[in-house]
Amino acid sequence: MELNQAVPVFSALAHEGRLSALRLLVEAGPEGLAAGEMARRLGIPPNTLSASLSVLAHAGLVTSRRDGRSIIYAAQYETVSDLIAFLTDKCCGGQPELCAPAGPDAGACAPKTAQERQPS
Template sequence: MEMETAVSVLGALAHEGRLSAFRLLVQAGAEGLAAGEIARRLDVLPNTLSSSLNILSHAGLIRSRRRGRSIIYTADYDAMRQLLAFLLEDCCGGEPEICAPLLAVASQCCDAEGRRARNGP
């Protein structure tokens, strides 16, 4: 990931509402959530949510698909992994034990498709 892309992605997450929406979509997994359900769970107005989802989408953090009359949003796990890899790229300074706890947390979380790992939270 390039520096400019990382800044754009981090900027998209640098807002309480957008970060909450992204975290909710990460929790939802590969099935995602309809926009109305996201608005209900976060207790936000639809137009406010629409703006937040648009910013997250332009940053490449979420994807959308149509299901009937609903638009379903999902987290883009590959984009999230790229951002995390960028942030950890120079980690450790030759001391892998510094980053080992982060790797342990990540390995307990989810698989590549965003499904909770068997021993995950």
């Protein structure tokens, strides 16, 4: 991620509600959450959440899909990983281990899907 790409991502995260929504989606995993469930968990009005999710989607931080009458949102882990890598690039004066667990290998932060978690 380049500086000019990071600025709109940071701008999208510069709001308590949007940051909380993204953290909730990161926690939820790749299956994501319905918008109504997110609003309930975050304790914010659905229209406020909708506006926040729109900003996050425009910054490439979330994706959405329709599931029946619900819209399911999920974190865009590639963008989240790129942002972590941007922040920790050349971390700690040549001691990247000090940035753990979000060090240079942070690209692996995407959780496994339910199918990937199934034992072999």
